[in-house]
Amino acid sequence: MQWLAVSSDKGTVHVFSLKINLGLTGNDKPRPAPELNVPAPSSSLSFIKGVLPKYFHSEWSVAQFRLHEGSQCIVAFGHRKNTIVILGMDGSFYRCEFDPTNGGEMKQLECYSFLKPDKIS
Numbered sequence: 001m002q003w004l005a006v007s008s009d010k011g012t013v014h015v016f017s018l019k020i021n022l023g024l025t026g027n028d029k030p031r032p033a034p035e036l037n038v039p040a041p042s043s044s045l046s047f048i049k050g051v052l053p054k055y056f057h058s059e060w061s062v063a064q065f066r067l068h069e070g071s072q073c074i075v076a077f078g079h080r081k082n083t084i085v086i087l088g089m090d091g092s093f094y095r096c097e098f099d100p101t102n103g104g105e106m107k108q109l110e111c112y113s114f115l116k117p118d119k120i121s
Helices: 046-050
Strands: 002-007 012-018 063-066 073-077 083-088 092-097 107-113
Touching: 002 073, 012 083
Parallel strands: none
Antiparallel strands: 002 012, 012 063, 073 083, 083 092, 092 107
8 A cells, every 4th residue: 555645734744545446356345326415525635636646545634643733844754664754844853653554643753843942031
């Protein structure tokens, strides 16, 4: 399985599952037809469906990590399996682990601040 990690402008980091959809296999169950007059759930990422190839498995993230709203950061995968590193513009560093099976909130493994606040005289 492959993963995509992104940071949002809302202060969250998301990990998405990328899965090549080659049709149903013996282990896959077909999804039931949606009920009429019931709106389908949607996320703010629904625009991605038209942009990414068909192998983008879901518009809902598998795992999330929350930072302060408005935090600007970059995210990358760590050297250990199922880990990500987050580098914030404020000098923060996080290393987190996500559960690829159950998803949900990521577990914070490390947190450092590399920038000291200015001392006021």
